[in-house]
Structure formats: structure tokens, C-alpha cells
Amino acid sequence: QVQLQESGPGLVKPSETLTLTCTVSGGSISDSAYYWDWIRQPPGKGLEWIGSGYYTGNTYSNPSLKSRVSISVDLSKDQFSLKVMSVTAADTAMYFCARRSRDGYNHFDFWGQGTLVTVSS
């Protein structure tokens, strides 16, 4: 059974960089059949897709966040990471990592439990 676990600081100051890591177990991040994605949910709001990483290093981001987001993969550790730069209170959210199928149907078949990140001074 594939499991994903997010980790990182729960509090980030405005204008700083938010950095989160997702550790994958029960599967390999080098599996060519999957992308590795980040999704967030601000308090009381809906889910927002942030972006994807692939084992080749290719990444894809939501245009609404593209200039501030960086996603990377670490094949040796079966981890992938998210950086969001110049954060504001609007980046306060529950952040989820998820595995997405590469079969053309793009469904998220495994998710982490999420980690709450608060942006505040």
C-alpha cells in the first residue's frame, strides 16, 4: 500500500519561503507511471491544485502560482518537495501531497493526510 506523508514547518513568516517535503513509502517515486503532486486547501475554502513533479525532473504548475512555486524530486530518498516563495496570509492552508496517474486520466489515487501551514508574523 502506497503511503505519502507531508512534513515541514507549521508556521512561516510573511515574505519568506514555505518549504514542504512529501515522503513516499510502499512505492517508488521513480515509477514512470505516476506524477507527484501538491494540492492545498485554505481554511473554509476549496481544494486548489498547486503543481506536479515527475521522476525526470519535469514539473508543471498552476499558472495562478507558477512564478512563486518550485517543485523538485529526490529519487534517492523517494521524496518530493514544494517551495512557495514570498508567502502571504493567503498561502495559509492545509497542504496535501498526492500521487497522480499518468494514464491520461489524471486521478489522484493516494494522498497524504495533509499538513497545516500558517503564514503569520
Next chain:
Amino acid sequence: DIQLTQSPSSLSAFVGGRVSITCRASQSIANFVNWYQHKPGKAPKLLIYTASVLQSGVPSRFSGSGSGTDFTLSISSLQPDDFATYYCQQSQSIPFTFGPGTRVDTK
């Protein structure tokens, strides 16, 4: 971006009852819709993908239908474990987007 709406935003139902949730897309997305169940503090769970395919391990009381712009998630006989929030997601094009969710609670 493709916008998704869901109705109702919340509903109350009895155990054993039948529940239907509708998801509508702002443009045709063929069958590129997935459904998820989410409980507080837990990882969201994939229920249905490509509109009607039941994810492995998901009980058969869950079903999905629809194509184009209108989609439905149905639960044939609601169980205590099914009280949760349900989201649709379009997977036709980036950026992937989600519906606002439908909260199902006990009557």
C-alpha cells in the same frame, strides 16, 4: 480554467438511504471527472475515476455517471462510515480543478 459546481453543498440523510451528488462543469470535459471522499484529519480517498470507474477496494454502493458537463455520484445505501465531504475533480486539463464539496451528515 474549468470551473466545477456541486449541488447540494450539504445534505442530511439516514443510514440506509440513497444519496446523489451532482457536479457540473463550465465546459464539456467528456468523462474526465473523479470523485473523492474526505474526512477531517484523514487523507482524501479516491472513489470513482473517469466518471464511472470504481477505484479498487471501494464498496460497490458507490457509483458514478455522466459525461460532458453533468456528473453524478450516488451512494445506494448510506453507511455510518460514509458521512464525509465529497469532491469532484476535473482531470481534462491543467490546472486541475475541484468542486467546492458536498458535506453529507446524519439526519
